Amino acid sequence: MEEARIPNKIGRILLMAVEGTIGSDNLQTILARAGLRHLATYPPDNIEREFPTGYVSRLMTALEEIYGVGKGRELAFRSGRRSFHLGAQDLGLFLDLAGLTFPLLPAQVRAKIGLETLAEILNRFGNQGVHITQENASFTWVVERCGICQGRTTTAPCCHFLTGLLQETLRWSTGGDSFSVAEVSCTATGAPHCAFQVHSGPSARRAGDE
Ligand SMILES: [Zn+2]
Numbered sequence: 001m002e003e004a005r006i007p008n009k010i011g012r013i014l015l016m017a018v019e020g021t022i023g024s025d026n027l028q029t030i031l032a033r034a035g036l037r038h039l040a041t042y043p044p045d046n047i048e049r050e051f052p053t054g055y056v057s058r059l060m061t062a063l064e065e066i067y068g069v070g071k072g073r074e075l076a077f078r079s080g081r082r083s084f085h086l087g088a089q090d091l092g093l094f095l096d097l098a099g100l101t102f103p104l105l106p107a108q109v110r111a112k113i114g115l116e117t118l119a120e121i122l123n124r125f126g127n128q129g130v131h132i133t134q135e136n137a138s139f140t141w142v143v144e145r146c147g148i149c150q151g152r153t154t155t156a157p158c159c160h161f162l163t164g165l166l167q168e169t170l171r172w173s174t175g176g177d178s179f180s181v182a183e184v185s186c187t188a189t190g191a192p193h194c195a196f197q198v199h200s201g202p203s204a205r206r207a208g209d210e
Contacts, residue, residue: 008043011051017083034062080164114173157186
């Protein structure tokens with residue numbers, strides 16, 4: 001089976017997010033550890049599907065190997081947060097949500113629109129099979145083909161990059177920390193898909209929150 005690939009631009013944003021979080025010297029260490037030294041030259045800024053999805057999980061694995069599991073996942077979480085802003089800037093995403101009426105909508109509605117917008121983007125660029133279900137005040141974000149943990153085996157959910165991306169999407173959409181995100185099942189632990197629970201209410205203090 002041919003290896004799944006995502007657009008160069010998305011791989012580039014991911015690398016920039018990690019570099020912004022840990023610094024360029026440390027990024028070189030991570031790339032060497034992951035056997036991806038050639039990525040020191042970022043992929044071109046275009047939407048050709050040439051960036052293997054498997055690179056993403058190798059980077060996440062290397063973060064945990066170099067920094068330890070706890071710290072590595074915290075850094076992945078922070079990189080995920082950062083990627084929201086890089087993506088929003090680069091792709092011009094979410095800008096149409098920043099219109100005059102959007103801030104007047106209830107937080108619940110804004111959260112939903114933010115999540116749906118992100119899901120559409122990830123499905124379009126990443127073929128992730130994302131769908132969202134809602135029950136009262138909480139949402140479940142399900143990823144059928146998660147590129148963050150692809151091929152990994154872990155004892156606990158490990159897609160902290162995506163948790164960070166979701167948390168920042170919600171923060172931006174609702175204008176504050178009124179929603180919290182937790183990964184409740186993960187393909188890497190043997191679950192059929194990765195799933196994230198989104199609750200209204202501020203997140204309990206957690207690693208990586210600043
Ligand atoms: Zn995953």
